[in-house]
Amino acid sequence: MSKLKIAIQKSGRLSEKSLELLKECGIKFPNGGGKLIAESKNFPIEVLFLRDDDVTKYVEQQVADIGIIGENVYLEANLEVNVLEYLGFGGCRLSLAVSKEVDYQGIEYFEGKKIATSYPFVLEKYLKEKGVKASIEFISGSVEIAPSIGLANGVCDIVSSGSTLMSNGLKEVEKVLDSQAILISNKALDKEKQLLLEKLLFRIKSVLNAKERKYILLNAPNDKLEQIISILPGMKSPTILPLADQGWSSLHSVIQEDQFWEIIDELKALGAEGILVAPIEKMIY
Numbered sequence: 001m002s003k004l005k006i007a008i009q010k011s012g013r014l015s016e017k018s019l020e021l022l023k024e025c026g027i028k029f030p031n032g033g034g035k036l037i038a039e040s041k042n043f044p045i046e047v048l049f050l051r052d053d054d055v056t057k058y059v060e061q062q063v064a065d066i067g068i069i070g071e072n073v074y075l076e077a078n079l080e081v082n083v084l085e086y087l088g089f090g091g092c093r094l095s096l097a098v099s100k101e102v103d104y105q106g107i108e109y110f111e112g113k114k115i116a117t118s119y120p121f122v123l124e125k126y127l128k129e130k131g132v133k134a135s136i137e138f139i140s141g142s143v144e145i146a147p148s149i150g151l152a153n154g155v156c157d158i159v160s161s162g163s164t165l166m167s168n169g170l171k172e173v174e175k176v177l178d179s180q181a182i183l184i185s186n187k188a189l190d191k192e193k194q195l196l197l198e199k200l201l202f203r204i205k206s207v208l209n210a211k212e213r214k215y216i217l218l219n220a221p222n223d224k225l226e227q228i229i230s231i232l233p234g235m236k237s238p239t240i241l242p243l244a245d246q247g248w249s250s251l252h253s254v255i256q257e258d259q260f261w262e263i264i265d266e267l268k269a270l271g272a273e274g275i276l277v278a279p280i281e282k283m284i285y
Ligand SMILES: Nc1ncnc2c1ncn2[C@@H]1O[C@H](COP(=O)(O)OP(=O)(O)OP(=O)(O)O)[C@@H](O)[C@H]1O
Pocket: 009, 010, 011, 012, 013, 014, 050, 051, 052, 053, 069, 070, 071, 072, 073, 090, 091, 092, 158, 159, 160, 161, 179, 180, 181
């Protein structure tokens, strides 16, 4: 029987979340033991643990069928693979930064300068779009150190909290791109693997849908139900059950997590009481 091979980062920023996603999809693996390949006990899938730089290449060459990788690394690799899903973790940005002493006025600053980066392809494309000619110094890690050791005038690297830049006396001046973890696949999977992938994707989508949403329960006076329903978009329409108290109902629905705080005051003003908001584990449309 056919088996899907998924490449994920062995150890680093994306490792734990990638494995967690597979677990949330109900896919079980035997406990680690430092192995570089693990086979699931309950889904036809094998995990290859790789350096993140190698994931895109191996998916393109069909050493792995699918992979989880930062969009930044995928764009830099510039290889022919399909992007299937944005996974909602590993959020960061690729930015240009210069010494905090620099009186930075705009992208023209970089004209004729040297920029250190692990992302030469993405950076070159960005500078070309901006009409700036700079020389790019490839460096595979610890990029933020480059200006202080006289290697470059600026850097182009991953930023999240900004604390690495700050502790190296740098400031972020331009955002080149936003990134998050993505699921990629080889472009020529056979039919059997395609079917397995569809099964996995269905599970991943159910997990991601659930993460963005909350289950909400509340009690409301019957004469306000219509107004409350109008500000509570559910999956279809909310479930309404009569309470033992005459004139009151219990209402159940699903809302976007980020909408909750916006509508809570409106719900209260309409007389909603006993509002409960609970996480959803899986959500299937
Ligand atoms: N500070 C951060 N916050 C959130 N996501 C990040 C951060 N830094 C990097 N990432 C994302 O996680 C990916 C992996 O980052 P990590 O630092 O673990 O890579 P690495 O050191 O190149 O790992 P490897 O040893 O596998 O080559 C990055 O390509 C990026 O998409």
